[in-house]
Every structure is written in structure tokens, then in C-alpha cells.
Amino acid sequence: xxxxxxxxxxxxxxxxxxxxxxxxxxxxxxxxxxxxxxxxxxxxxxxxxxxxxxxxxxxxxxxxxxxxxxxxxxxxxxxxxxxxxxxxxxxxxxxxxxxxxxxxxxxxxxxxxxxxxxxxxxxxxxxxxxxxxxxxxxxxxxxxxxxxxxxxxxxxxxxxxxxxxxxxxxxxxxxxxxxxxxxxxxxxxxxxxxxxxxxxxxxxxxxxxxxxxxxxxxxxxxxxxxxxxxxxxxxxxxxxxxxxxxxxxxxxxxxxxxxxxxxxxxxxxxxxxxxxxxxxxxxxxxxxxxxxxxxxxxxxxxxxxxxxxxxxxxxxxxxxxxxxxxxxxxx
Ligand code: ASN
Ligand code: ZN
Numbered sequence: 001x002x003x004x005x006x007x008x009x010x011x012x013x014x015x016x017x018x019x020x021x022x023x024x025x026x027x028x029x030x031x032x033x034x035x036x037x038x039x040x041x042x043x044x045x046x047x048x049x050x051x052x053x054x055x056x057x058x059x060x061x062x063x064x065x066x067x068x069x070x071x072x073x074x075x076x077x078x079x080x081x082x083x084x085x086x087x088x089x090x091x092x093x094x095x096x097x098x099x100x101x102x103x104x105x106x107x108x109x110x111x112x113x114x115x116x117x118x119x120x121x122x123x124x125x126x127x128x129x130x131x132x133x134x135x136x137x138x139x140x141x142x143x144x145x146x147x148x149x150x151x152x153x154x155x156x157x158x159x160x161x162x163x164x165x166x167x168x169x170x171x172x173x174x175x176x177x178x179x180x181x182x183x184x185x186x187x188x189x190x191x192x193x194x195x196x197x198x199x200x201x202x203x204x205x206x207x208x209x210x211x212x213x214x215x216x217x218x219x220x221x222x223x224x225x226x227x228x229x230x231x232x233x234x235x236x237x238x239x240x241x242x243x244x245x246x247x248x249x250x251x252x253x254x255x256x257x258x259x260x261x262x263x264x265x266x267x268x269x270x271x272x273x274x275x276x277x278x279x280x281x282x283x284x285x286x287x288x289x290x291x292x293x294x295x296x297x298x299x300x301x302x303x304x305x306x307x308x309x310x311x312x313x314x315x316x317x318x319x320x321x322x323x324x325x326x327x328x329x330x331x
Contacts, residue, residue, distance in 0.1 A: 001025050001026060001027050001028075002025070002026040003023050003024070003025050003026075003037075003039070004023065004024045004026075005021065005022075005023055005038075005039050005040050006022060006023065006024050006034075006069060007019060007020070007021065007022070007069070008020040008021070008022035008034060008036075008069040008070065008071060009069065009070050009071070009072075010070070010071035010072060010076055010077075010079075010080030010083075010084075011071070011072045011076065011077055011080060012077060012080050012081045012084065012144065013077045013078060013080075013081050013140060013141045013143065013144035014144060014195070018080050018081070018084045020036070020038070020071070020080065020083055020084060020087075021038035021039075021040040021047070021087065022034055022035060022036055022037065022038065022069060022083075023035045023037040023038070023039060024069070025037075025065070033065045033066070033067065034065060034066050034067070034068060034069045035063050035064065035065045036048065036049035036063065036064040036065075036071070036079055036083045037049075037063060038083070038087060041090065043100055043106045044090070044100065044101055044106045044108075044109075045101075045106055045107060045108040046108050046109070047083065047086050047087055047090060047108070047109045048063060048108060048109070048110045048111070049063075049064045049079050049082050049083040049086070049110075049111050049112075049113065050062065050063055050064060050110065050111065050112045050113070051063075051064045051079065051112075051113065051114055052112045052113060052114045052115040052116075052130070053114055054114045054115075054116065054117050054133070056116055056117070058112070061112060064079045064083075064113070075114075077141065078113040078114060078131065078133060078141035078143050078144070079113045079114075079143075081141065081143040081144050081149075082111040082113045082129070082131055082143035082149065083111070085143060085145075085146045085149035085150075086109050086111055086129075086149060086153070088146055088149070088150075088185065089109075089146075089149055089150045089153045089185055090109055092150070092181075092184075092185045093157065096276070096279055096280075096283075097279070097280075097283045099157070099283075102153060102156035102157050102159075102160055103156075103160045104160070109153070110127070110128035110129070111128065111129040111130070111131065111143070111149075112128065112129070112130045112131065113131045113133075113141070113143055114131075114133055115130045115131060115132050115133075116132055116133075117133075118132070118133065118134070118135035118136070119132025119133060119134070119135075120132060120134050120135055120138050120139045120142075121142065122142040122143070122148055122149075122151075122152050123152065123155075124152045124153070124155035124156050124159075126159065129149070129152045129153065129156075131143040131148075134196065134198060135198075136198055136200075137198055137200050137201065138197070138198055138200075138201050138206070138221065139196050139197060139198055139201070140196055140197070140198050141196070142196050144195050144196050145186070145193055145194075145195040145196040146185060146186040146195070147179075147182035147183060147185065147186035147191075147192050147193065147194075147195070148182065148192075148193060148195075148196055149185075150178075150181055150182040150184075150185035150186060151178040151179060151181070151182035151192065152178070154177060154178040154181040154182065155174070155178050157181075157286070158174055158177055158178065158286065161286050161287045161290075162286050162287070162290035162291060162292065162294065163291075163292045164177075164290065164291075164292055164293075164294060165292050165293060166252055166255060167248055167252045167253050167255065168248070168252075168253040168255075168295075169258070169294075169295040169296050170292065170293055170294055170295060171252050171253060171255035172253075172254065172255045172257070172258035172259045172261075172262065172296075173259070173262060173290070173294060173295075173296065173299050174255065175255045175256055175259035176259040176260075176261075176262040176263050176266070177282065177286055179192050179210060179212065179259060179263050180212075180263065180266045180278075180282055181279070181282070183212055184275055184278065184279045187275065190211065190212040190213040190267050190270070191207075191208040191210070191211050191212070191213070192208060192209050192210040192211070192212070193208050193209030193210065194207060194208040196209075197209075204219075205219045206219050206220070206221065207219075210236060210256075210259075210260060210263065211236070212260075212263040212264060212266060212267040213264075213267050214238070215234070215236035215237060215238040215260035215261075215263065215264055216234040216236060216237075216238055218235065218236050220235050227250075227251070228246070228250065228251060228254070228256075228257060229246070229250050235257065236257060236260040237257065237258065237260055237261050238260060238261060238264040238328060239261065239264075239327075239328050239329050240261060240296075240328060240329030240330060241329060242261075243258055243261065244257050244258055261296070261328050261329075261330070262296060262299060262328070262330070264327075264328050265324040265325050265327065265328045265330065266278060266282065266324070268320075268323070268324040268327050268328075269281075269320050269321050269323075269324035272316070272320035272323070272324075273316065273317045273320045277310075277311070277317055280310055281303060281306045281307045281310060281317065281321065282303065282306070284306035284309065284310060285299070285302040285303045285305075285306040288302075288306065289301075289302035289305055289306060290302050296330045297330060297331065299330070300325040300330050300331065303321050303325070304318060304321050304322060304325075307320075307321045
């Protein structure tokens with residue numbers, strides 16, 4: 001096949017006009033097709049978006065293609081956002097941290113959209129991202145969230161760096177770092193998942209999945225509350241006094257729950273020193289100091305050391321890091 005890099009356009013899940021890097025594929029037998037395959041970045045294998053076709057299997061999945069360079073059907077929208085947001089996250093890691101893709105060696109960035117049916121989640125499976133369409137009541141297509149894409153892709157970065165085990169405190173740190181970079185890439189707020197909540201959910205006060213600024217304030221569904229086996233207390237803690245000791249059978253020991261404690265510390269630090277410095281410090285902690293079994297106290301040591309390396313022991317940045325961890329009770 002003859003493959004040529006070219007520009008495409010599309011509509012995102014919420015109607016935004018998106019400019020895309022795609023490919024024109026000329027096949028000897030089936031004519032010309034346009035694929036969500038982006039070969040435009042130097043030293044990057046590519047950014048590829050696949051169609052999982054809502055059929056519950058992966059055996060049928062194919063590269064997302066169309067007959068023109070314009071991807072504007074309703075069905076296209078989830079793919080357009082996955083493709084567009086993947087490039088945004090790639091650019092963030094490259095421009096902010098000099099990191100060339102998830103492994104820093106230009107590995108392909110692969111996403112699958114239209115996974116399952118009414119699937120209210122997205123995940124990194126160790127090799128690529130997968131996005132559900134949401135059920136339309138609780139969530140919309142999950143690829144609509146730049147913070148969601150950045151969260152999932154950061155799981156990829158983590159797996160190639162500190163490789164924090166996905167359980168207990170190291171697992172909560174893994175989740176928290178995915179949220180922190182999710183918020184930093186999606187550079188407007190400290191909320192996670194605000195762009196993937198369905199209108200009906202928003203009417204019920206379910207306006208985001210997690211909040212770094214005010215974890216306690218997040219409203220959850222009865223199903224979420226039941227799944228996490230938490231009581232009428234706040235679901236998401238913002239201090240070690242509220243740390244949940246959960247069995248590993250429940251959310252791997254509450255990795256999506258206790259992550260809010262370090263999320264809140266990061267928010268407090270970011271509020272003082274700005275998002276860019278926060279990103280630099282946490283990126284250094286992730287890639288230089290954290291290890292697979294790091295707990296919350298180890299994370300404090302790692303982040304303080306990173307701030308010290310970058311800005312000095314007596315800097316405002318290092319002081320802010322210490323104050324942030326103090327405020328959430330991590331020593
Ligand atoms: N969306 C979730 C996450 O990335 C999926 C999971 O539970 N692993 O954390
Ligand atoms: Zn996660």
C-alpha cells in the first residue's frame with residue numbers, strides 16, 4: 001500500500017472542530033481510504049486510533065478509516081477525540097518534559113474506541129488505551145476528556161518508569177500521578193472527568209469523577225458507593241485522617257479512593273508554585289526517585305528531593321511541597 005501523511009478534519013464528541021494528522025492509504029484493490037494513523041511526528045512510530053465496533057471482541061478491530069479526510073459522523077466523534085487528545089498528550093510530554101512517547105523511545109500510541117456497549121470506563125491495558133462510549137446516562141464517550149486520555153496515557157508512562165504496583169499505597173500513588181498529569185495536560189482546572197459526564201448525571205450533581213481541589217465534594221452514584229463499600233462519609237478523602245483501609249479485593253485496596261489524598265497535596269502545591277513547576281517536580285519524582293513499592297511517605301521524600309534538585313533546598317517551591325504534604329498529613 002502507498003501511505004501518505006495528510007491533514008484531516010473532524011468533529012469531537014462535544015462538537016468541537018478538530019484538525020487531525022491522518023494518512024491516505026492507496027490500496028491496489030480497494031481504492032483510497034483515509035485512516036486515523038498519524039506519522040507526522042519525527043522519531044515517533046505513530047499515533048493510531050482503532051475501532052472496537054461495540055461488538056465485545058477485539059478480534060474484529062481495525063484501524064479507524066473513512067472514505068474522505070473529513071470525520072464528522074456521530075460515530076466518528078469518539079475516534080476523532082481519541083486521536084486528537086492522544087496527540088495533545090504526546091505533545092505535552094514532549095514539550096514540557098522532553099519525553100518522546102510513553103516509553104521515551106517513540107513507541108506507538110494506540111487507542112481503541114467504541115469498546116463494549118454502554119461501557120462507563122477507559123483503561124490502559126499495559127500496551128494501549130481503550131475507551132468506552134459511556135451509557136449516555138452517567139457518562140458520554142470517555143475519549144472526550146483530555147484529562148481522561150492524559151490519565152490513561154500516564155499509566156503508560158508510569159509503567160515505563162517508577163512502575164508503581166497497582167495496589168495499596170503504591171497503587172494509590174499510581175492513580176494520583178495519573179490524575180495529576182491528567183489535570184496538568186487539560187490545563188484549565190483541577191477537576192477530573194468533567195467533560196465525560198452525561199447531561200442527566202450533571203443534573204443530579206454528578207459533575208466530575210474526582211476533584212483535586214475539593215475531593216470531599218465529589219458526588220458519586222449509589223453504584224460507586226456500593227462498589228467502594230464506603231459508608232455515608234465522604235467517598236474521596238483529602239487527608240490521612242480519612243485514609244481508607246480497604247481490602248485488596250475492593251478497588252485494589254482503594255487505589256481510586258486514597259489517591260485523592262496525594263491529589264489534594266498536589267493541588268495545594270500547584271496553587272502556590274503554578275502548574276508548570278508542579279509538573280516538573282512530579283515528573284522528576286516519577287522518573288528518578290519513585291520505585292514500584294513507594295508509599296505515601298516515600299512519595300513525599302521523592303517529591304521534596306525533586307523540588308530541591310530543581311529549585312534548591314531553600315526555594316519557595318521546596319517549601320510549598322513540604323507545606324502541601326503537611327496539610328494532608330503525609331510525613
Ligand atoms: N479508568 C480506570 C483507571 O484508569 C480504569 C481502572 O480502574 N484501572 O484507573
Ligand atoms: Zn487510573
